[in-house]
Amino acid sequence: MKKPAITQVPIDSTLAERWSGRAYDPDKVVSRDQVIALLEAARWAPSCFGDQPWRFIVWDKKVNPYAWAKAFDCIVPGNQSWAKDSQLLFLIISDSLFGHNQQPNRWAQYDTGAAAENLCLQAASMGLMAHQMGGFDSTKARVGFGVPEQYTLMAMLSVGYPADQGTLSGEVLEREVAPRKRKELGELFFTEHWGNPVI
Amino acid sequence: MKKPAITQVPIDSTLAERWSGRAYDPDKVVSRDQVIALLEAARWAPSCFGDQPWRFIVWDKKVNPYAWAKAFDCIVPGNQSWAKDSQLLFLIISDSLFGHNQQPNRWAQYDTGAAAENLCLQAASMGLMAHQMGGFDSTKARVGFGVPEQYTLMAMLSVGYPADQGTLSGEVLEREVAPRKRKELGELFFTEHWGNPVI
Numbered sequence: 001m002k003k004p005a006i007t008q009v010p011i012d013s014t015l016a017e018r019w020s021g022r023a024y025d026p027d028k029v030v031s032r033d034q035v036i037a038l039l040e041a042a043r044w045a046p047s048c049f050g051d052q053p054w055r056f057i058v059w060d061k062k063v064n065p066y067a068w069a070k071a072f073d074c075i076v077p078g079n080q081s082w083a084k085d086s087q088l089l090f091l092i093i094s095d096s097l098f099g100h101n102q103q104p105n106r107w108a109q110y111d112t113g114a115a116a117e118n119l120c121l122q123a124a125s126m127g128l129m130a131h132q133m134g135g136f137d138s139t140k141a142r143v144g145f146g147v148p149e150q151y152t153l154m155a156m157l158s159v160g161y162p163a164d165q166g167t168l169s170g171e172v173l174e175r176e177v178a179p180r181k182r183k184e185l186g187e188l189f190f191t192e193h194w195g196n197p198v199i
Numbered sequence: 200m201k202k203p204a205i206t207q208v209p210i211d212s213t214l215a216e217r218w219s220g221r222a223y224d225p226d227k228v229v230s231r232d233q234v235i236a237l238l239e240a241a242r243w244a245p246s247c248f249g250d251q252p253w254r255f256i257v258w259d260k261k262v263n264p265y266a267w268a269k270a271f272d273c274i275v276p277g278n279q280s281w282a283k284d285s286q287l288l289f290l291i292i293s294d295s296l297f298g299h300n301q302q303p304n305r306w307a308q309y310d311t312g313a314a315a316e317n318l319c320l321q322a323a324s325m326g327l328m329a330h331q332m333g334g335f336d337s338t339k340a341r342v343g344f345g346v347p348e349q350y351t352l353m354a355m356l357s358v359g360y361p362a363d364q365g366t367l368s369g370e371v372l373e374r375e376v377a378p379r380k381r382k383e384l385g386e387l388f389f390t391e392h393w394g395n396p397v398i
Contacts, residue, residue: 005242011239011243011321011324012320012324015243015321015324018245020245033208036208037210039384039388041210043388044217045316046218046319052382052387055389057388057389057391057393058391109308110293110308110309113309113316114315116309117313117317121211121214122210122211132245132247134247134248145392145393147393148393180243188254189238189254189255189257190254190255190256190257192256192344193345194256194347195345
C-alpha cells in the first residue's frame with residue numbers, strides 16, 4: 001500500500017514514499033546485499049565531529065529464527081501483532097560519550113536518529129518497509145544482548161517486504177489505512193524568530 | 200564537488216551523494232519553493248507517537264540579509280569562515296516534552312535528528328548542499344530568537360548551491376578535498392548480540 005506524503009511542492013520520491021506500515025510479507029526474502037545496503041546507508045549519515053555514535057544490532061529471521069525470536073520477545077505486544085511477519089529486526093543504540101575524549105556527546109541521540117532515518121529511506125528505495133518502535137523492553141534488551149551501560153537503547157525497528165493490507169484486521173488494519181497526518185508547516189517552522197509561521 | 204559514499208553495495212543515490220561541503224555559491228539563488236520543499240521533507244519524518252518534536256527557524260539572506268546576519272552571528276568563527284556564502288540558515292530545535300501529555304519525550308532529539316537529515320537529503324536531491332553545525336552559541340540564539348526553555352537548541356544548518364572548491368583556501372580547502380571517512384561496518388553494526396561484527 002502506497003501512502004505518499006501530501007506536500008505543497010514536490011519532494012524527493014523516496015522521502016515522500018517512506019512510511020511506517022504494518023503489513024509485512026512473511027515469504028518474500030530480503031537478501032544479504034539488501035541488509036548490507038541498509039547498514040551502509042546508516043553508516044554514511046552525518047554526525048558531530050564525525051563521531052558516528054550509532055550502533056545497531058540486527059537479527060535476520062531467515063538466517064536464525066531462534067535469535068530473531070529473542071529480539072521479537074523484547075517488543076511490546078501491540079507492536080508484536082504486526083511486526084511478527086517482518087524478516088529483520090534492529091536494535092538502535094546511541095553512544096552517550098564521544099569516542100575521542102569520552103566526554104558526554106549531546107548530539108548522540110540526534111545523530112543516531114539521522115542514521116536510523118537513513119536506514120528507513122534506503123529500505124523505501126528498495127521497495128522494503130521499515131517501521132520504528134519505541135515500545136520495547138529496554139532492560140530486557142540490554143541484559144539479553146549485552147549492551148554496555150555507556151550506551152542508550154533508543155528504538156527497535158522492523159524491515160521486510162510490504163504485503164497487501166488485506167492481511168491485517170481489526171485496529172491494526174484501521175491504523176494501516178488511516179490517512180497519514182502531520183502538523184501544518186507554520187506550526188513546525190518559523191521565519192527569523194520563534195513563533196512567526198513560515199507560511 | 201561530488202564525494203559519493205564508498206559502499207560495499209550500491210545505495211540510493213541521494214543518500215550516497217549527500218555530504219557536508221563548505222564551498223557555497225554566493226550568487227545562485229535558492230527559490231521559495233525549494234525552501235518549502237526542504238521543510239516538507241523534514242515535516243514528513245517519522246516520530247514517536249507522531250509527536251513531531253522538531254521546530255526549525257529559517258533565515259533567507261536573499262529575503263532579509265539583516266535577519267540572516269543575526270543568525271550568522273551565533274555561529275562560531277570556524278564555521279562562519281565557510282558558512283558565510285550560504286543563502287539559508289536554520290536553527291534546529293527539539294521539544295523536550297510530548298505534546299499530548301507534557302511528559303518528557305526521550306525520543307525528542309532522536310526524532311529531531313531524523314527530520315534534519317530529511318532536510319539535508321531533500322537539499323541533496325535538488326542539487327543543494329546542507330551542512331549541519333554543532334558549533335554555535337545556543338544561549339545567544341535562545342535569547343535572540345525567543346526560544347522557550349522547554350525546547351533544546353540542537354544545531355544550526357546552512358543551505359545553498361555548491362560552488363567550485365577553488366573558492367576555498369587554507370585549512371577549509373584541505374577539509375573540503377579530504378576523503379570522506381567512516382568506521383567499518385563491523386565496528387558499528389552487530390549480529391544478534393553486542394560486539395559480534397555484522398561482517
